[in-house]
Amino acid sequence: MSDAARLLDKKVLFFGGKGGVGKTTSAAATALQASRSGKRVLLVSTDPAHNTSDILGRPIGPEIVEVLPNLHALEVDATQESARYVEEVKVRIKALFGHAILKEANRQIDLAASMPAAEEVALFDRIGSLIRGEDDRFDLLVFDTAPTGHTLRLIRMPELMEAWIRALSRSRRAMLGVDQDDKNDPIMMSLGDRLERLREFRARLISPRVTSFVLVLNAERLPIEETARALEQLDEAGVRVGALIVNRVLPPTSIDPFLVARQAQERVYLDEIDTRFAHLPRLRVPQLPRDVHGLETLQTIAAALYQA
């Protein structure tokens, strides 16, 4: 099996990299290729500045929509996820408490939901439930992520949250002491559920059978350096990198002196990529004469990636 084909065998693929290198194009082409091979695919954009609609040439929104029979797409909207999460909590507690407590609690909940971290956690929570398999219509999830820094934070979040919730549980258990039952304490139960879900999320994220990260870069100085840093951090987080996609490689056909000079410089960087990242599969995608837009051009990219 080729390196590229191995990617399509996973359940979860993340596409990351510096801004503008072609993450959305690579993710969409991959999703298209997998769906053509019979997999049921969901393409998820988590970048707050969504481009999926632009590249697929049709509107995609915060609800899952069908693009082709086997291909669905979704642009996650953090603000909406946060609002949805808050509504769910309010419904959940409604049955459990009296009117006076609910009034105060709802005020606190609205306050907490307006905190800056809330939207990020809501986005993280949605990604978590998708990865845990809440929607069994799909065989493969393809995440088109925000530029590297933001995404690496997201990848580290289950770990961070788990540690945090565990510390809270410990504090709660110490507080309850020995004579109160911590099995029936509603707070302990809520924290326990949360911990269980976070563990499952993280287990799937670091399982090399389930998840692979694909880093997209161009043959230029800054993307190379950012890729090297991202590789280190993903390694620390325990997430496996399945391949690098070197996007927009100039085709060797020009006699124009400007393009010949550009190509000579690109050659240096391509060599550097080959030596520095020799331990990873590297897939090259040529620069196309026209913009990537719509399913037809995506098919060209998919062919360059997966039928080489």
Add this chain to the structure above:
Amino acid sequence: MALGKNIRDFVHGIAYSHYERELRKQANELNDLFLLLCYMEVVGLPNPATLYMLDIYPYLLEQFHLWHRRMGMDRSPLGNLPCC
């Protein structure tokens, strides 16, 4: 019989009252620590899991009320966290 029990209770009280106060104090401190961890954002410390705390806020209202009363404040000292 009754006198014997009274004497026993009296001695028991002398022996344990000191420890009991200490234990109560420790229990309260543990309570406060837990409360602080849940309400970090309110006092200006970033809490990574604020959204995940929403489910347990209703359970904490009573505890928060006990805390501000114990600290000798009739009303909630935190404007952004109303109580009574």
